[in-house]
Amino acid sequence: MQSTTRNLGRSPCARTLLCVLGLAFCVLAAGCYERKQSVVLNVDGSGRVTVETDVAVPAADGPGRGKPTPLSFGRQVAADFINNTKGVDAWSDVAVTATADGRAHIAATAYFPDINLLHFDMPLEFTWKRGEAADTFILTVVRTRQDMGEAPATAPAGQAAPKKPAMTADQVKQMVTAAKSQYKEQQAALRTQLDAFKLQMNFILPGEVAATHLFSQQGQTVTLSLDGKKVADALDKFMTSDQALAATFEAGEDLPTNDDFMLQSMFNQNGPAAVTMKVPSYTQPAFDYKSESGAAKRAEPAMFEKAGVVLVGSFTVKPPGAAGK
Numbered sequence: 001m002q003s004t005t006r007n008l009g010r011s012p013c014a015r016t017l018l019c020v021l022g023l024a025f026c027v028l029a030a031g032c033y034e035r036k037q038s039v040v041l042n043v044d045g046s047g048r049v050t051v052e053t054d055v056a057v058p059a060a061d062g063p064g065r066g067k068p069t070p071l072s073f074g075r076q077v078a079a080d081f082i083n084n085t086k087g088v089d090a091w092s093d094v095a096v097t098a099t100a101d102g103r104a105h106i107a108a109t110a111y112f113p114d115i116n117l118l119h120f121d122m123p124l125e126f127t128w129k130r131g132e133a134a135d136t137f138i139l140t141v142v143r144t145r146q147d148m149g150e151a152p153a154t155a156p157a158g159q160a161a162p163k164k165p166a167m168t169a170d171q172v173k174q175m176v177t178a179a180k181s182q183y184k185e186q187q188a189a190l191r192t193q194l195d196a197f198k199l200q201m202n203f204i205l206p207g208e209v210a211a212t213h214l215f216s217q218q219g220q221t222v223t224l225s226l227d228g229k230k231v232a233d234a235l236d237k238f239m240t241s242d243q244a245l246a247a248t249f250e251a252g253e254d255l256p257t258n259d260d261f262m263l264q265s266m267f268n269q270n271g272p273a274a275v276t277m278k279v280p281s282y283t284q285p286a287f288d289y290k291s292e293s294g295a296a297k298r299a300e301p302a303m304f305e306k307a308g309v310v311l312v313g314s315f316t317v318k319p320p321g322a323a324g325k
Contacts, residue, residue, distance in 0.1 A: 032056040032196035037120075039203045043137070043279055045116060045128045046289040050109045053077070054099055056196065071096055071308070074104030078309045080121070085110065087117035090297035094307045111293035122199075135280055136210065139203060141224055141273040145254050167250060175249040176242055183239045190232065197228030206286060207279035214263070214273035222275050227266075234265030 033055035041047040057073045060066065068076075074096035082091060088110040097105045112118045115126045123144035131138050167175075201224045208220070215222040238244055244261055248254070260270040304311065 032193055034196075034198040036200045037202065039115070039201070040286050041115060041128065041139075041203060041205055042285040042287070042289060043206045043283055044285070045114045046112065046285075047115060048109055048111050048287070048289075048292070049118075050093070050107070051081075051120075053081070053106045054103045055106070056103055070098035070102060070104040074098070074106050075308050075310075077104060078106045078108065078307070079311055081106065082108065082309070083312050084121050086119040087112050087114065089113055090293045091300055092296035092303065094303055094309055096307055096309065109296075111289065111296055113289070113293075131276060135278055137207070137277045137279050139205065139222075139275045139277070141201065142271065143259055145256075172246050172249050176245045179245055179249075180239060187236070187239075190235070194228035194232040194235075197226075197231070199226040201225070203275070204286070205275065205277050206283050207277040209275060210278050211276040212274070214267055214269060214271065215275055217275075224273050230266045231262070234262045237265050238262060 033053055035051065035053045037049055037051050039047055039049040055074070055077055057068060057070050078094060078096055082094070090111045092109045092111070094108045095106075097107075099105050110118075115128045118126055125142050125144050127138075127140045127142070129138055130136070202221055203223075204221050206220075209217055209222060212222055215224050217223075238258070238261055241261070244258065248258060256271075259272075263269060263271045
């Protein structure tokens with residue numbers, strides 16, 4: 001099998017092996033943790049989200065180091081989470097504590113100007129857009145498509161880009177066999193992480209809920225939950241499907257049908273997860289975004305210091321000749 005994998009390394013679709021192993025929420029298994037996200041959304045797409053995470057403390061904090069405490073490890077996790085989150089104007093209520101069972105508990109509230117630009121440390125994208133009717137909006141949650149890492153084919157101006165050569169049936173079969181073998185080697189470790197993973201996303205939305213898909217609903221609040229055990233079971237099922245694997249390799253890309261395969265296994269429905277809202281023109285914001293986010297921004301330095309969370313420092317690169325100015 002090693003020789004097969006080396007040969008595949010020369011194939012234009014070789015990186016698809018990593019794509020298959022990473023698809024369908026596998027990258028959510030960055031650690032053994034449970035997370036709850038609660039979003040309050042304004043009509044214009046701005047809002048705030050409170051994130052609470054319970055994460056298991058590793059046995060060692062690096063080579064030659066002892067086991068970290070829930071507080072020391074939690075502060076690292078909090079800093080990484082905040083540094084890697086995109087689309088946030090300000091943070092508030094950041095706190096790190098220890099749970100009764102010895103895990104680190106991290107809480108934080110983020111203010112975002114546009115939920116379409118909000119990205120956490122997971123491959124999930126949020127979309128809030130106006131529907132066909134003037135008084136409707138649609139919220140969707142989808143998985144970020146995996147980048148194949150291959151440069152697109154180019155051609156001189158006025159000429160069509162060259163097509164990638166089609167894979168032969170034998171090449172596809174080899175890729176499927178190699179993917180199954182590689183997955184089998186990592187299956188136990190993936191399941192250990194996924195079995196301890198839970199994600200609950202709550203959205204308090206403006207207006208009246210008209211329709212939901214994959215979400216549960218209670219009043220104006222809709223919830224989408226991902227259970228790691230169900231994800232692991234669905235992934236095991238996907239990796240036994242020669243048809244699904246072959247389709248991915250033949251296409252040379254991470255297909256939307258891969259998500260539908262997984263969602264069918266977990267929810268008995270295809271994607272995407274979506275909510276349609278009726279939002280009258282006179283609907284008022286749930287809160288004053290500019291005022292709250294501004295106050296949170298001003299309070300950030302003292303808050304981070306109190307929480308013991310050290311973020312990546314910002315700096316300015318001066319142009320040549322500007323020294324001393």
